[in-house]
Amino acid sequence: MRRRLDIRRYPGFLPVTILCLVVLYAPLLVVMVYSFNDSLSITRWGGFSFRWYMDIFTGPESAKFKDAAWNSLTIALCAATASTTIATAAAVAMVRGGAFRGKALNLALISMPIMVPEIVTAVATLIFFSAIGFTLGYLSILVAHIVFCIPFAYLPIAARLQGIDGSYEEAAQDLYASRFQAFLRVLMPLMAPGILAGFLLAFIISLDDFIITNFIKGAGIETLPTAIFGAVKQGIKPNIMALSTIMLSVSILIVTLSYFISRYGRQGTKAGA
């Protein structure tokens, strides 16, 4: 019997792997470790402490961070909810709507925000908001976030829907369900893992967006990323590391959650499976 091809036996596999891991994760590791540093310096270790975590919540900048965190969380929640709703409707139309004119164009338009450089979208959105006289602030951030979150929510939802056999909806309608009932009682529950994954992805994307937010937020309002950027401009203090570590943890948590949800949902979507 022939041995299976083992990628670990390729020459140079180990050094390249280590290099990639170091480049990608060493900076993150440094930030995480030094967030527990009991010292004002960001390079010298002064012992373990939760000092900078306390500082975020009680220090001189705590009010600013709390406002920013509140803005970030509420905007991410609202933007993810709205964009997931729109993306779900779009996915049903695109995947279940049969062939219609301009379908390819539609798909291109839906996924364009992923392809367009973010700085371009940021500038364009700013110009557009100014042109129509939309006051920059919380609402303008929310609207922009809803828009650019749609494609990120759309992808997992559409992927999920494509895996659901059309005969489920036919069976529901055959058993006296109206189109809406068939959607609500059969298609929606089957799509749920995709919808949840899309929601979480949109939430994360909104939560850590910097470029667009920074352009269109207007004066006097910050989200966490813009607040961190503002603080860093005045010199990096270890409390930024603590804040970053918290954000990183939240992101990892949500991405892990989304992974397990979509993995769980992959079972039993083919008819007869």
Place this chain on the structure above:
Amino acid sequence: MTETSIAIDVRNAVKRFGAVTALAGASLTIRDNEFFTLLGPSGCGKTTLLRLIAGFEEITEGEILLYGEDLGALPPNRRPINTVFQHYALFPHMTVAENVAFGMRRLGWTKADIEARTLRILDLVKLGDLAARRPAQLSGGQQQRVALARAMAPRPKVLLLDEPLSALDLKLRQAMRIELKQIQKDTGITFVFVTHDQEEALTMSDRIAVMSAGEIRQVGTPREIYEAPLDRFVADFIGETNVLDATVRRGSDDALTCHLTNGAAFPCHASVPPEDGAFAHVLIRPERLSLVPEAACDTGLTGVVDQAVYLGTDIQYGVRLDDGPDVLVRAQNVGADAVTHRTGDRVGLAIAPGAARLLVD
């Protein structure tokens, strides 16, 4: 027959998908309380016809009547017709009982009625103890029963079955054929069954419609379809058959004799007697032929055994006729004392009475 005893009346139904014609003017009537089968190879339009009856496709031309009422463009949820899908399409997020209750809930039955009916129907398909399971926890055969129960529960006027047995293994499939037929008899629901499996069709059906290329070629009982096929396609599709070219002679007493080019002549039958001297195809089923010693042969069909295949219940011989085509002969394997023939043996063929049937082009 009165108008009310016709469950489904398909009148010149046409279905086109763009430039493709899936159904080219099909007409048939399905009687109340009948096990009716649409049989044909894949792409013959049988599933399209079923989907038209269910309401999943819109009819291009023609009409379909359910107990005398035109179904028109009624959506599937407004038709008192239920379907058993090929891959069952059981709702994976619901239990067996919830699956079965789905249709009755949508119809607004009372809770007590739904519960009673669910128990009753799960009992009928022998799944009473699995009501709380999810479809994924069931075997293929059990899923099939749930699909059947779910479709029958709301008491449809007609039950459509789209190749429901095709996903099961052979043993289970054979058992389910008999059970399906029994359930149909017990419940008195009209079954419209779609299959490409001729054996399945012959075992279960009261009547069969054989379809090909979007048309209905013949409608009849299994015996009529098998023994008196109307055309070459039906004869070929249902079971194996020998087709011989012959000239027909009509005797004084209207008895028909067919003459092959190699000089063989034997009596034959036709539903519509052809003209004297007409050219025709003669159909003879392999199991209606038997091998006899050459000297005792009165049909003039003699030849050499070309191959002998042991099939278990039967032994199938290929015989090369003298100056003629090859024919298949199937002899029942009656045991160790049966006369067997070897390749190269010279033999004669005897035809069972009434087994040679004419098809006139």
